[in-house]
Amino acid sequence: MKLAEIRDILECEVLTDDDDLSVEVHQVVASDGMSEILAFAKSTELMITGLTNIQSIRTADVSGVSAVIYCRGKRPDKKVVDFAKQKRIPVMITKMVMFDICGILYNKGLKGVS
């Protein structure tokens, strides 16, 4: 599924407007624990988290994920968004909670990483 489709389904606001949302995503990692993301993401997954600090983008960069979606309406501050732009990592926010996001994306055929 393309990032642009995911943006529409989850009613996301895109914070990094210059990024390419035509990237295909097949798997998802979802956690507020960064070590859990680091343990399971192999690269190109979509990362979903409620943690909006700078470490979330560092984790995304180290893991090589395709994009980050912040859930529960949480909005990262400008410093975090600027860092994501510098690392060319698309960042979106949605009001949906993590459980609902995962359920919706799972129903659309996306899978977790194990």
Next chain:
Amino acid sequence: MAAELLRESYEIQGGNFDKAGEISSEIKVILRDLDIEAACLRRVVVVAFEAEMNVVMYARRGTLTLILTDKDISLEVEDEGPGIPDIDLALQEGYSTASDEMRDMGFGFGMGLPNMKKNSDDFCIESEIGKGTQVFARIRLNSHG
């Protein structure tokens, strides 16, 4: 004997959460510029990032040394901190002594040291209570993790 191609040491400041991860980002750029294969690079940077976070969270200060040879990449991390009383326990997934503040930062869920071990081909920890901890991790260049 492996030929050493690069050796770089970085100072890590304990308690500085804003800067935590900068060294790992720098290592990623250096290794990517050297055309290190993606899976190997990822493993090195995950180990470096977890190590850096551990020093920032628990120690007063530390040093991370990156060593690249024609066969492998090693990370040597030394810190001045409280030390680890039971290393076997610390290596168990889920075991954690983290504070709420550390968990608020997204770390301290008992995955850090296991992640480092999992991503290394050789891994060892030595620790002395009240003095500090040394971690050695080696990742082979031709490994597939």
